[in-house]
Amino acid sequence: xxxxxxxxxxxxxxxxxxxxxxxxxxxxxxxxxxxxxxxxxxxxxxxxxxxxxxxxxxxxxxxxxxxxxxxxxxxxxxxxxxxxxxxxxxxxxxxxxxxxxxxxxxxxxxxxxxxxxxxxxxxxxxxxxxxxxxxxxxxxxxxxxxxxxxxxxxxxxxxxxxxxxxxxxxxxxxxxxxxxxxxxxxxxxxxxxxxxxxxxxxxxxxxxxxxxxxxxxxxxxxxxxxxxxxxxxxxxxxxxxxxxxxxxxxxxxxxxxxxxxxxxxxxxxxxxxxxxxxxxxxxxxxxxxxxxxxxxxxxxxxxxxxxxxxxxxxxxxxxxxxxxxxxxxxxxxxxxxxxxxxxxxxxxxxxxxxxxxxxxxxxxxxxxxxxxx
Ligand code: TRH
Numbered sequence: 290x291x292x293x294x295x296x297x298x299x300x301x302x303x304x305x306x307x308x309x310x311x312x313x314x315x316x317x318x319x320x321x322x323x324x325x326x327x328x329x330x331x332x333x334x335x336x337x338x339x340x341x342x343x344x345x346x347x348x349x350x351x352x353x354x355x356x357x358x359x360x361x362x363x364x365x366x367x368x369x370x371x372x373x374x375x376x377x378x379x380x381x382x383x384x385x386x387x388x389x390x391x392x393x394x395x396x397x398x399x400x401x402x403x404x405x406x407x408x409x410x411x412x413x414x415x416x417x418x419x420x421x422x423x424x425x426x427x428x429x430x431x432x433x434x435x436x437x438x439x440x441x442x443x444x445x446x447x448x449x450x451x452x453x454x455x456x457x458x459x460x461x462x463x464x465x466x467x468x469x470x471x472x473x474x475x476x477x478x479x480x481x482x483x484x485x486x487x488x489x490x491x492x493x494x495x496x497x498x499x500x501x502x503x504x505x506x507x508x509x510x511x512x513x514x515x516x517x518x519x520x521x522x523x524x525x526x527x528x529x530x531x532x533x534x535x536x537x538x539x540x541x542x543x544x545x546x547x548x549x550x551x552x553x554x555x556x557x558x559x560x561x562x563x564x565x566x567x568x569x570x571x572x573x574x575x576x577x578x579x580x581x582x583x584x585x586x587x588x589x590x591x592x593x594x595x596x597x598x599x600x601x602x603x604x605x606x607x608x609x610x611x612x613x614x615x616x617x618x619x620x621x622x623x624x625x626x627x628x629x630x631x632x633x634x635x636x637x638x639x640x641x642x643x644x645x646x647x648x649x650x651x652x653x654x655x656x657x658x659x660x661x662x
Contacts, residue, residue, distance in 0.1 A: 290320075290321055290322070290367075290368040290369055290655075290658070290659070290662065291321070291322045291324070291367040291368050291369070292315055292321045292322065292323045292324065292367050292368070292369045292370075292371065293324050293326065293366070293367035293369070293370050293371070293382075294308055294311065294312055294315075294323060294324070294325045294326065294371045294373065295326045295357065295370070295371065295372050295373060295376050295378055296308040296325065296326065296327045296328070296357075296373050296374075296376065297328050297329075297357070297373075297374075297376035297377070298327065298328060298329035298332045298333070299374070301554060301573075302332060302335060302336055302554075302556075303554040303555040303556050303557075303573075304373065304374055304376075305327060305329070305332055305333050305336065306336055306537065306555075306556035306557075307373070307398075307437065307555060307556050308325060308327070308373055309325070309333070309336060309337060309537065310437045310439070310537070310556065311371075311398075311437060311650070311651055311654075312325040312352045313350065313352060313439075314437065314439050314649065314651035314652075315651050315654075315655060316350070316351045316352050317350075317351070317439070317440075318439065318440050318649075318651060318652065319651060319652060319655040321369075321655065323351075323352050323353065324352075324353045324354075324355055324367065325352055325353070325354050325355065326355050326356075326357040327354060327355075327356065327357055328356070328357040328358075330342035330344075330354075330356055333354075335534055336536065336537045336540075337349060337536065337537065338536055340354065342356075344356070345358065357379075359379070360381070361379035361381050361382055363381070363385075364382075364385075366382065366385045366386050366389045366393055367393060368391075368393055368394065368662060369393060369394045369396065369658045369662070370382075370386060370393050370394070370395050370396065371396045371397075371398055371654075372395070372396065372397045372398070372422075373397075373398045374398065374399070374400055375397060375399075386420060387419055387420060392419065392420055392421075393420075394423070394658045394661045394662055395417065395420055395421065395422040395423065396422070396423050396425050396654065396657075396658065397415075397422055397423070397424050397425065398425050398427075398654075399424055399425065399426045399427070400427075400555065401426075401427040401428070401436065401555045401558070401559070402426070402428070402583055402586070403428070403429050403430075403583065403586040403587035403589075403590050404582060404583065404586045405586065407426045407428045407430070407433050408428070408430060408431075408432040408433060410424055410426060411424070411425065411426040411428065411432060411433050411434060412424070412425065412426075412657065423657070423661070425654060425657065427650055428647075429587070429590050429644065429647075430590070430647075431647065433647070434650045434653050434654060434657075435644075435647035435648050435649060435650045435653050436559045436562075436644065436647070436649075436650055437556075437559060437649060437650045437651060438563065438644070438645065438648075438649035438650070439649065439651075440649075442563055443563075443641070443645065446541075446545050446563065446564065446565065449542065449545050449546075450545055450546075453468075456468065456545075456546045459539075459542050459543075459546060460546060463532040463533065463535070463539075463543075464530070464532065465502060465530050465532060466521070468546070469498070469500075471497055471498065472497065472498040472499070472500055473495075473497055473498070473499045473500070473548045473549060473627070474500050474502065474546065474547045474548050474549075475499055475500065475501050475502065475547055475548065475549045475550070475551065476501075476502045476503075476543050476544060476547040476549075476550045476551065476552075477501050477502065477503050477509040477551040478503070478504060478507060478509060478550075478551060478552050478553055478557050479507075479508055479509050479551055479552075479553050479571045479610075480508060480553055480571055480573070480574060481508040482574055482612060483508065483509075483551075483571050483610060483612075484609065484610065484612065484616035484619060485508070485509060485512040486512065486516070487616040487617075487619050487620070488610075488619050488620075488623065489501075489512070489516055489518075489524070489527060490620070491619055491620035491623050491624075492525075492526060492527040492623070493524050493525035493526060493527045494525055494526060495526045495527070495623070495624075495627065496624070496627060496628075497526065497627070498526050498527075498528070499526055499527050499528075500527075500528045500529065500530065501513065501518070501527070501528070501529040501530070502529070502530050502531075502532055502543065502547065503519075503529065503530075503531050503532075504531070504532060504533070504534045504535065504540075505531055505532065505533050505534045506534060507534070509551070510531040513529040513530075513531055514531065516529070519531040540557070540560070541560055541563075541564075544557075544560055544561055544563075544564040544566070545564050545566075547564075547566065548566060548567070548630070549566065549567050549568065549569070549630075550564060550566060550567075550568040550569070551568070551569045551571070551610070552568055552569070552570055552571070553570065553571040553572075553573070554571075554572075554573050555573075558570050562637075562640060562641060562644060563641055563644075564637075564641075565634075565637050565638045565640075565641040566634065566637055567603075567626070567630060567633040567634055567636075567637050568637070569606055569607055569610050570584070570587065570607065571610055571611055572584050572611055574611075574612070578612070578613060580611065581608075581611070581613050584607055584608065584611050584613065588603070588604055588607060591636070591640055592604070592636065601625065602622050602623075602624075602625025602626040602628075602629065603622075603626055603633060605618050605621070605622035605625070606619065606622035606623060606625075606626055609622055
């Protein structure tokens, strides 16, 4: 089947991060012929260094990447059309969809949420006569589209996490000295309003040495630079490194290597879950803290059933990191979490195993579409 994926980069990297993964998985695992339309190739190149923003059309692996220009070129409509995150398709393309002899399957891929209402809306049709658009919701529960999970992900991750040599080679490849025993390696990818300075202060007198890794041209990197911790500098128990912004697959390896990951938005959020290590999520900040429900909904699913005392510490850490409770709670919350890191590691492993039972979003979506072609 021929697929057209449309990605309008709003801000940040998540939109293209999700679309690039989906395109690759549909092509590699579902036998789809994928054309990915992107309106901002410069941002795309940050996560896929081989992208050439000057080219209107190029092949990345087996995926055809096309620059979404205006006016939109006159192209043949695909069998399946995926409008991601409500990006509104080009009007001329929608006209062509309506004129197509065989109606294409029209999908609107929604943002990921753990909220309970998702199940009710997942897969619902929206009449766009003579066509029908379907709302497709990623999610963490039965009755949703699941999340992106490529074939062999757990096997590759487990092999990498079992091989200290490979991890050391990976760290060396980004100029980070080898993981020191008794030291906690932490990756940090967050939004500017995350209370980084308060957490750095707490880590300065932590129970064990902590080394933070941040990624060039991101808020956490700026915070490390400001704290004089960007190139291995240290303050008390805390030291830091700023590494280059990594290609998506290398970012995965960093998540697999670290003992704790601070992530944000949508795609890094999901990848941290697949890393099966303790993590802290900063939701995309919204007006009036309306991201509170997103954080609480996910924590309720993630911690649901876990008797561990440290759940309280984790809830405090996440809500303080998301600016939902006073940042003064960060230090004590971290201390509580660090003390029960083993248990939180078990929660992370159990969660990744549960998430796997939903099946990968790319395969689930391909099945959904093949039933409607
Ligand atoms: O960049 P984000 O904040 O994107 C967000 C989300 O999409 C959110 O849903 C949306 O509302 C908001 O934008 C507008 O975070 P996210 O989703 O984690 O995407 C980051 C991408 O960058 C992800 O694919 C991982 C990738 N990445 C790398 O490839 N290399 C790196 O070094 C790092 C740090 C990230």
